[in-house]
Amino acid sequence: MDEIQRVLQALGSPVRREILWLLGDGERAAGELAAGVHVSAPTVSEHLKVLRDAGLVTVRVDGTFRRYRARREALAGLRRLLADSGGRWEPAADVPERERASARTATVVIASAELACPRELAFTAFTDPEVYSSWLGVPVSISDGHFSATMEWGTEVRGRYEHVVAPSLVVMAWDFADEQVPVPGGELRAYAHLTGTAGGCLVEVDQLVETPEQARFMQNAWRMVLGRLAEAAPDLAVPGRPAQARSWRPKR
Numbered sequence: 087m088d089e090i091q092r093v094l095q096a097l098g099s100p101v102r103r104e105i106l107w108l109l110g111d112g113e114r115a116a117g118e119l120a121a122g123v124h125v126s127a128p129t130v131s132e133h134l135k136v137l138r139d140a141g142l143v144t145v146r147v148d149g150t151f152r153r154y155r156a157r158r159e160a161l162a163g164l165r166r167l168l169a170d171s172g173g174r175w176e177p178a179a180d181v182p183e184r185e186r187a188s189a190r191t192a193t194v195v196i197a198s199a200e201l202a203c204p205r206e207l208a209f210t211a212f213t214d215p216e217v218y219s220s221w222l223g224v225p226v227s228i229s230d231g232h233f234s235a236t237m238e239w240g241t242e243v244r245g246r247y248e249h250v251v252a253p254s255l256v257v258m259a260w261d262f263a264d265e266q267v268p269v270p271g272g273e274l275r276a277y278a279h280l281t282g283t284a285g286g287c288l289v290e291v292d293q294l295v296e297t298p299e300q301a302r303f304m305q306n307a308w309r310m311v312l313g314r315l316a317e318a319a320p321d322l323a324v325p326g327r328p329a330q331a332r333s334w335r336p337k338r
Contacts, residue, residue, distance in 0.1 A: 093160075096140035101125065102133050109143060109156035116152050117194040121277075121292045127196050149298050151193065195301050197308035198290040201319040205280045205287035209253035211315055211322060212278055221318035222311075233258075245273075254280050274300070276308075286319065 096102055101123050108114060108122045120130040134154060137143040143154050201208050210217045218226040218233075226235040234244040245260025256278040277292040291308050295301045 092140040093142065096136050096142055099133065099136075102137055105130070105133055105137065106142065106156055109154060111189070112191065113153045113155045114191055115193045116154065117196055118192060119154065120196055121194040124279075126198070126290075150301065151298065192294045193296070193301060195293040195295055195304040195308065196290060197293065197305065197312055198288060199312035199316040200283065200286065200288055201316055202286045203319040203322050205282040206253045207322050208280050208287045208289055208315075208319070209256070211319075212256045212258075213247075213250065213252075217322060221315050221322065223314065233260075234263075248275070256280075274304075289315065 097106075104123045105119055108119055114122075116130060116134065117127065119134070120127050123130065125133075134143065134145070138145060141157060141160050143156055145152055145154050147153075207217075211221055212218065213228070215226050215228040215233075218228070218235075222235060224235050224237055226233060232244070232246045234242060236242045242263040243260060244263050245258050247256065247258055249255065249257035257275065258278070259273050259275045261273045274296075275294045279290045279292070281288045281290070289312060291312065293304045293308060295304055
């Protein structure tokens with residue numbers, strides 16, 4: 087009875103039901119699950135622990151990643167409880183139209199920072215070249231949906247805006263115009279979500295990556311970028327605030 091109670095409690099959360107749905111077609115990393123249900127990494131870890139304790143998911147360690155999978159045998163007798171999922175638990179063989187499409191699993195690096203400024207102003211920090219330059223510390227150019235900046239160590243960052251919803255979302259694809267920088271090694275996509283808070287706003291970047299090397303690089307890169315933004319956020323609204331140019335330094 088205790089085991090049944092744990093399962094019912096685990097399924098009582100809509101977030102955990104959504105996690106199980108995401109795991110319905112295969113294995114996924116914790117970061118990807120967090121992005122899929124729009125919660126923080128610590129929060130998704132708590133939900134995954136509940137699901138593991140209930141015997142509904144398993145986990146395996148893959149280098150620096152923890153990858154989760156639904157235990158279909160444990161879910162076999164629970165389909166009636168998941169009726170509101172719209173038949174998501176039907177085996178792929180029973181849904182022939184799936185053969186007309188393809189799908190892949192992506193790993194996500196999640197970086198975030200609390201900003202002491204309104205969400206609307208934080209949005210301009212990613213879309214207005216003058217504001218962008220003021221906190222990044224190097225000149226930023228934005229034209230026809232494309233942006234570029236040369237960092238203080240000489241590497242050019244370039245990219246394009248794929249989707250912008252003011253003031254809550256900026257989707258960008260970017261890479262480095264520098265053959266000496268092996269990572270990311272090609273254009274990757276990032277989603278910047280901006281949410282208003284009592285003290286200002288929260289910016290969370292979900293950066294898609296394909297390899298553990300890219301994940302390690304992006305963790306450090308986005309921590310640096312968002313750290314600069316958080317540091318400058320209180321002064322972004324100061325009219326005519328000059329850009330604080332950063333001194334040259336070697337690549338790290």
